[in-house]
Amino acid sequence: MTPSRSSLPTLLELQGLDSRLLTTVNRARSLQSSESVAALLRRRAQAIAASRDLDAAKAEAETAVVAAETKVAEIQSRIERDEKRLNAGGTSKDLLGIQHQIESLTAQRAVAEEEQLAAMDNAEEVAADRERKLPLLRAADAEARAAVAERDAELAALKTEHERLTGERARMAAAFPDAGLLARYDEHRTARGGGRIAVARYEDGTCGACGTRLSPADAAALEATPESAIPQCPECAAMLLL
Template sequence: MTPSRETLPALLELQGVDSQLLTTLARAKELQSSERVAALMTRRTRAIAAARELDAGQRAAQDAVARAEAKVSEIQTRIDRDTERLNTGGTSKDLMGIQHQIDTLLAQRGRAEEEQLSAMDHAEEVAADRERKQPLLRAADAEARAAVAERDAELTRLREEHARLGAERSRLAAGIADAPLLERYDRLRTARGGGRIAVARWENGTCGACGTRLSPADAAALEATPDSAVPQCPECSAMLVL
């Protein structure tokens, strides 16, 4: 056996680690671009905006009630003042004028009280609508937060796993003395965009890298590869451990 052929099992172990590294990177990329998380965050943003609108609507309704109450109170104060003037007496003309003013204020108070009742009814409707919708909005916020926390926790785990695998790869690569074969392995692995299987087992006439089952003639030729050469799959060029 040549040193190159003896190195293939070590390369096979290195290939296993490299495949795991690719898997962790692919999963991390998938998590970072998760459509589910993006959709939940969009829903959360809309929920927050809706909650703010509900809060603003409630404040506006409460302000309207306060203004209506203040208006009724102001008119009542004027009525009380004019009633006191009326009770103190005066000329017939003055008293008629005061009474007319009181009658006018009473009519104004009636309209103001109607506006007050309308504002109070509206405020109650707004509060009830807010009360109905808030649980749904809080649920949207909570679901999005949970999804982000879950994603971030898995990303942390993947980063730790990637660091562990990176250290393992360095250890395995440092233990391979056949530098030319290691370079050949890396070229095959990173060719055509990367992610290829550069070394695999040859079992039952099938390439462990691409899954191709060779014809009896091709299989025989492969198995007859001289010890001075490294067996390669004729379909995917992966180095094979016979």
């Protein structure tokens, strides 16, 4: 049975479907391996880690303030206790001892109050630093989330389109009248890693598959292809619709 040239226009439609299927697959692959989305996700992970660090620094600074306050209060209560003892009276030696103790505690309180002020200053700085940085970190998080959502929406649309085209392709292949020609087409299309154009138009002396402009001799030979055979590009071997 000789291949039927009359089926070439239908085969060309099938090629159109296969090309669109390939485009959806390639687009999905490129989206899945998108470096820009991956970079945004890395930035998001860094932002999450940085914001945890900021939270921890804030908590640590606040704890230091409380500890400094507690220390001042403890010294203060010891001073007050000694002052009561002093007021209660006693031997002059005892009173002198208590007086010294109060002086020593008062000096300690001054140091502790300095430490308390420093802790409060530090806590304020840490909190302000956190307030400055958090919006940037939230923005990095939001940007990555938006990019992922956009990519996922496009992938879902591509999946739907791929399913639709696959169904259409199956119906068209099932109805194709020339099984031998279809097999030849598929073999050529999927050869050498696939994705090849197996059938195209021949227009203005040019192969629509590989874009080669045929020499006058090749063009004449092509146009002289017997009716019983399918014209083929001498460069890429695509079947050509004259």
